[in-house]
Amino acid sequence: MPDTRDVTRERPAVLGPITEAEAAHTRLVIGGALSTVEHPADRLRLRLSRHGGLEACPPVVVAQVNVTVRARMIRVQAAAPTLVEAVDQAGEALLHRLQRLDRHLTAERTGDVGFTAADWTSPYPQNPVGPVGPPTEQGRIVRMKDCHLAVQSPDSAAFAMDLRDYPFHLFVDDSTGVDALIHRGGPTGYRLHFSATVPAPRNFTVPISIQRWPAVPMPITRAVGLLNIAPERPYLFFTDPRTRRGRVLYRRFDGHLGLLAPIW
Template sequence: MSNRTSAAVAVRGAVTPDEAERVRDVVGPEIAAIGHPVEQARVRLTRYAGRSLPMLVVAQVNVVVADRMVRAQLSAPSAEEAIDGAAAGLRWRLNRLGRRLAAERSGDISLSHGGWRPVCLPTPSGLLISRNRPRKLVRSKSCRLAVQDPDAAAFTMELRDYSFHLFADDTTGAESVLYRGGPTGYRLLRTTVGPDPVSTTVPLSVRGWPAPRMRVAQAVETLDANPARSFVFFTDPSNGRGRVLYRRYDGDFALLSPAW
């Protein structure tokens, strides 16, 4: 089966027409080869540059397949590297989703099928953290959190190429964050301490203390003082809700909060 859906391409910064056309040439065949209906497909190509910044291009591909959102993103010094890497990441994730859909049809929905450690092209970190000024909060957004167990959260994180995933624990309802790290490869952070999850297939380590209570300004100071960290998960003392402050590609910060 092939798809006739073409990706809508959006560009930001000094992106050339040839670079935008390369997006269609490289990403288009990946979308056309998907063996399931595509409800949506879009690509964003952004070039960051400045007098005190190294050149960086970020390619992000988003498709909706079988009601699942799949995303692949890569940053690189050149548009060619970013586009090719994002297309490769999309191919891996679509294959992963295909295996999942086949397992659902067969009645075997074990999330361990196919393994939990994808071989993905690395995203260079800290490339834009060279400005000689404190970073600041430039964007704040809220969203309704999916109520999931750690397995479902890990699968969502892998399909969407997230470095972390904020979700609501299906047992307690508490805000939780899953990210790649710790001795097992995946680590779970929570706003409240509770029993470790059971019956999970994802290799998981659980932090044994709750997310620290701090205000947004404190979280900004904490992340700004630790360039190696990509995010801070904390509990807002004003409402007891878990929030994530994370680092954008331009070096500044964005805040993610639960909408309910």
């Protein structure tokens, strides 16, 4: 089982198998990133998880940081052989995201609330973290998360995905009213997939390529089977055959699966 410890501003002490030097380095890196931006951050949560250590699964530390700035959630994660390396990578990613959000909030304050092509021309490090647990031949669903989907434009959805370091973001497209998935990929770096056949959106600046066919309706058991026979595929977007709402089945750190579904 992974060893996980949480560090917050209210309780900065670190418990568990971590040295004082590692704890001090973590506070220095994360605190340094937070101190560089104009808008204050709160709800800081840092999770450090140690995984592996067996022959089939080398040791790895996953550092994940969650923080809120003006009701916008920023999430970063990084994996490395040592805690210091993982924290350094997470700190660099956090700094880039904080600075990008800071620029956006400053623009909002001056009355510019939209996005422009320039918002997508300065990429910053992404930190994809693949499965770090032992391999599983048949992944099973170990977490089901029901959530209220945000009604957003493709621009706002892409921005939220970037800030949260997600490989995908499930939302309701504000121009069509249907569930949609924006995810990384395609010739432009962003790809948009709808849960139903709808006219292509027009008012956006993010460089997206639009999937021509809608998500396929299928039962959960079928989705699990498809993902299990395609180990290189990190997630699958499909719809509930009954409600036609969009769902995402995705791979977790431990090699098993999670299901993200909208609340009806």
